[in-house]
Amino acid sequence: MILKSMPNQPQRLDQTFQALADPARRAMVERLSRGPASVSELARPLSMSLPAAMQHLAMLEDADLVRSKKTGRVRTCRINPAALSRAEQWINQRRAEWEHRLDRLGRYLEMLNNDGGENGADE
Amino acid sequence: MILKSMPNQPQRLDQTFQALADPARRAMVERLSRGPASVSELARPLSMSLPAAMQHLAMLEDADLVRSKKTGRVRTCRINPAALSRAEQWINQRRAEWEHRLDRLGRYLEMLNNDGGENGADE
Numbered sequence: 001m002i003l004k005s006m007p008n009q010p011q012r013l014d015q016t017f018q019a020l021a022d023p024a025r026r027a028m029v030e031r032l033s034r035g036p037a038s039v040s041e042l043a044r045p046l047s048m049s050l051p052a053a054m055q056h057l058a059m060l061e062d063a064d065l066v067r068s069k070k071t072g073r074v075r076t077c078r079i080n081p082a083a084l085s086r087a088e089q090w091i092n093q094r095r096a097e098w099e100h101r102l103d104r105l106g107r108y109l110e111m112l113n114n115d116g117g118e119n120g121a122d123e
Numbered sequence: 124m125i126l127k128s129m130p131n132q133p134q135r136l137d138q139t140f141q142a143l144a145d146p147a148r149r150a151m152v153e154r155l156s157r158g159p160a161s162v163s164e165l166a167r168p169l170s171m172s173l174p175a176a177m178q179h180l181a182m183l184e185d186a187d188l189v190r191s192k193k194t195g196r197v198r199t200c201r202i203n204p205a206a207l208s209r210a211e212q213w214i215n216q217r218r219a220e221w222e223h224r225l226d227r228l229g230r231y232l233e234m235l236n237n238d239g240g241e242n243g244a245d246e
Contacts, residue, residue: 010146021140023133026213033220081221084214090149091211097156098204 009086012064016087019063024048025056029065032079039068039075132209138186139210147171148179152188155202162191162198 019025028042043053057077060066065084068077142148151165166176180200183189188207191200 010149013149014144014146017140017144020213021137021144023137026133026136029217030220033217033224035224079217079221081218084217088211088214088218090143091207091214094152094156094202094207095204095211097153098202101156101158 012083012086013090015063016065016083019059019065020087022056022059025060028053028056028060028077029079029084032066032077036076036078039077042077135187135206135209136213139188139206142182142186142188143210145179145182148183151176151179151183151200152202152207155189155200159199159201162200165200 020029024046027046031037031042031045039050039053039057042057043050046053048056057066057068061068063083064080066077067080068075070076143152147169150169154160154165154168162173162176162180165180166173169176171179180189180191184191186206187203189200190203191198193199
């Protein structure tokens with residue numbers, strides 16, 4: 001039960017990226033980044049029925065990208081920045097790795113150059 | 124045909140996020156961020172058969188996250204940083220939006236405070 005309510009990091013990332021792999025769900029996240037909205041406010045610009053919108057919302061909530069709260073008859077949705085940050089962080093770490101590698105490659109080529117060596121590498 | 128070889132931006136993002144929604148494919152991207160690798164080098168740490176690895180690679184190549192080139196009998200794979208940057212950029216734009224909104228909210232609350240007004244907002 002704990003495992004179900006608290007998925008581990010890789011599962012979380014699976015769900016986050018999966019949730020973002022759809023243009024309607026990204027449009028909802030875009031809208032919610034600008035402020036909270038009701039389900040019908042989210043559905044309207046997408047020309048989508050309420051049940052269809054709620055299905056997309058369920059995926060966003062499962063991925064913890066969106067949280068919602070019902071007050072009276074209106075369910076208000078909010079973005080959860082922490083979930084997007086996890087995805088951002090994963091990409092940032094990859095960027096750090098390849099930039100580090102390019103730096104090393106650059107230093108190596110410079111060293112070869114300073115030694116007066118010729119190199120035929122094309123990258 | 125042009126549409127097929129040059130997917131538009133939303134389709135691209137669909138493919139990118141979809142490709143990243145799997146731990147094995149993320150492990151491949153993590154490995155390739157540290158430098159080029161052959162298909163078997165990618166498959167080995169994942170305890171995966173070559174055909175299974177190639178299926179995951181095909182998804183990464185469709186999303187343009189990875190590019191590969193066959194030389195003799197060895198296919199060498201490389202990361203395409205531009206594709207990851209597109210995903211990163213989309214998330215960054217969302218962050219910019221919600222931070223802008225929080226700034227505005229902060230300024231509003233400060234203004235209320237300076238006016239000596241009480242506010243009961245809980246965020």
